Amino acid sequence: MNADSVKSGGEALPRRNFLKGILLAGAAAGCSTKDPFTSAAKEGGAQPSGEMVQLLSTTGEIIEVDKAFLKPTEQIPSITGMAQRMGIEGKKFVMVIDLSRCKNLKKCQESCNHAHFVSDAQNWIKIYPMQEDEHTAPYWQPTTCMHCDEPPCVKVCPVDATFKRIDGIVGIDADRCIGCRFCMAACPYSTRVFNWDTPQLPPEVLALQYSSETSCPPKIGTVSKCDFCPDMVRKGELPHCVSACPNGVFFFGDMNEDVVTNGSETVRFSELIRDKAGYRLMEDLGTKPSVYYLPPVDRLFPFKNELQSEEG
Amino acid sequence: MNRFAYLIGTIALLFSMLSPSAQAQDKKATISMDLTYHQQNDDLPVLRVYASSKVERRFLPAEGVEIALFFEEETAQGFMGRVETNVRGMASLRLPAKYKNSWDSLTNFKFIATVTDNEGFEDESVEIDIAKARIALTLEEEDSVRMIYAKLSALEDSSWTDVPETEIKFIVRRLLSDLSGGEEELYTTDESGEASSQFDLTIPGDVNGNIIIGAKIDDNELYGNLVATKIVKWGVPVVKDNSFAKRSLWATRDKTPLWLLIFPNLIIAGVWGMIFYLIYLIYRISKLGKADKSI
């Protein structure tokens, strides 16, 4: 869950309560002049707190109700857990990462960590300095979850806590996960992280109901990973890493539409992969990733590995 | 003694140097706003505002800033609403319905965005002036040649007049962005406000082959962002992928492959059948023992 929806969600709560108050008061106005909350709550045995709240009924009257008699409505997520497990029908999300444009700015990682409350030690996006051999070219390789079409992690999950959605996304249900970490052993891309500790979260995030579309709030003793930000896609926006990258490294889109975009450029997916010889990581394992890479040819930036010299 | 006075003097000097910089830290940052106008077909327009502020010599999105939006005048009358920027510094508001009549009749109108009484930022206000314009979109297919026509006109003295020499794009609408749909990236309207392009993309549509084709003007100084769209069956029908419903090793528990259900369950049933038989044997042995006692 990104911070903006957290806040709007928190605001929506009293507003929704107020709305419910209006509706109930309106319904009650037809049969009785008394407000419906007090009578209903007294039946339930609630004690008045003495603090009065003013509500507006649909007939335009203002009624005063004791605060203790108002039941807060539970915060309902905009889509059900079942719909989150199912995914968005008719879509097949893909990502294309152009290695020739990456200069290890880590903007993708920053924005991802910020939006998903990921700790620095457990980045979902990692940017590897790659050099297979002394005589081969060095380059930066950002990795996300590959959202494989035949995901080895999903195969081994004993309780359906990680699952493949109809739109190709591999999600995690942190309310279901038992923390056996088999998926972490099964993933060849080392993309999964485990909440060893109680996650440090702002209280308003902690209070939210878990959503597998935002992977928030993360829960102790369960696994987390990149989720392709389907909540952003539902809002018609790009995943955080894609929009954060100033060099347009990440392209995202729907394979069924055959179009990917990095925010400023919109291109045909099939043409991009064909013309620039796109490939996938560890194709030989048969995992069929949804993340494609464009080879690091004609690079925009020289490879400078500041970190490796520090590490020695 | 002399030294002591010197020390005090130094401390006093340090304080006097520190205090203005401490004040500077308390000073609110400046915020910059970018207000844009977006209007599609006959819908009410949407106002988008992007807020950013300078942090360490770089402009970064300002998150969680409350911005008040006004229509025509910065008064209670013109107050459209208050929005809060998201993690990307973006917020948007659709023109409230109560202003529809005045929006319909005006040829020029003004929008104002203000930040006031903000804890972190100084007061700031931006406004944009928009001239009312519209794009008429026509899609035609003749002898399997598909053509897109667009005509841009603006409201002047309560009548629509053609707008020439304006840049316009033809697009195919996709989930998260627009793909260029014309033969060229950019077109310019002629003296009658018209532009046209052949459409020869082979592009997937929905299951029926429907795609959304549009003509739009982006970031126009006078007219803002306008787009006209139409749904047309010019796409390739997408074949529905049924692989999700299939039984597989990576499917959910209700879609376990049949062989993985049948054989293990047969073995489990067989083995546990034997285990229950063994438990039954204990029962029979105990029966025999009790019968033995009565003899």
Added chain:
Amino acid sequence: MSHQQTISSEKITSDLLPQKFGKPGMIWTAFLVVLCLIGLFAYYRQLRYGLSVTGMRDYASWGIYISNFVFFVAISLVGSLITAIFRLTNVGWRTPLTRIAEIIAVSAILFASIIIIVDMGRPDRFWHLFLYSRLQSPIMWDVIVITTYLVLSVLFLYFPLLSDLPILIQNSKPGSRIQRLYKFVGSFWKGTAGQVALSGKAIQIISVMIIPIALAIHTVTSWLFATTYRPGWDSTNFGAYFVSGAFLVGAGGVLVAMYVFRRAYKLEAYITEKHFDNMGKIVVMLAFLYLYFNINEYLVPAFKMKKAEEHHLVSLLTGDFSVLFWSAIFFGMILPVIVLLIPKGRKPLPAFVMGILVVIGAWFKRFLIVTPTMLSPFLPMYDTPESYKTYWPTWEEWSITIASLAGALLIVTIFVRLFPIIPIHETIEENEQIKPEQV
């Protein structure tokens, strides 16, 4: 069984009846209880602060809990080895060893299932395994097969125990708690022909059934690793490799147990040097078998040195884990083979020492199967804190692991206090059968 013909039934009964703990027994039991309590405290801390109290992190996401689990599953295989295989092949000298083997099997498999819950990040959701069970996952197969093996092992312990119960009831204080326990377990056993026939049938059925299931628990446990892509685990050899290793550690465990019970309960007349000699030979055979699989498992990939395997193999053969690796191979396999090949090496004491080496070597072998592979991912370990790149268990992990081993020993200890470790009735029967033949 030349010794046995000289022993009377009364002598056998009094020799083999469970005895009250002496001073060493009390100290031993108290020691185990203290270890268990320390482990419980460590687990309390783990429940409270999460798995962050362990040394495991995102790369080494499995640690000694999992290797300990594999060790327990391995050692539990012994129950089927000694009992079932020897029973079916009618090995005459098996009688004194069957119950030892079977109680080790039961307590080990019980603690295998406990340690796997300890490893879970959310033990409070253990019931999800049954509510949402998903048959595609090898973990589900393991849950099923371990449950089955546990139940079958308990039955395999129970049926042969029935014939001892009248003797136990007879020789215990009337109305005492222990007698009530015996009566509860099987006061119905009268030893009638019908009962003997039924019990014999049951034992025959279990002997046949338990062999494939015992092979299955270990094969399925190996699949928890072999169904992943990781270097060192991605092997078609893994099932057989694990089973052979389990046979070895199981046989080593029996050697150790034989020696301890023989000394503690003065059973020299029943667990004879002949038994040590025979078990010693078996351990040699199994150690060779396990060595064979080890050579397959490491030499073949090392010959090719595929890029992905290189980091893992180098860390084992010459790198960070090489001392541990070569020690486990030498002390856990080669040295026992050399010593036990010499007839004098198969005397009780040296055989006992070799048994201990085999068991300890086996424990560290499991550590070497899990950890070096976890620290050899396909993509290099990068962009992660230094502490995430290595693995060494914390005191909580050690305490919990030691407590689980102590707990398994405690179960065996308590069982021996309550029930005869060598079947009394069966021994008397065999003794009587031999007599007429010899006369």
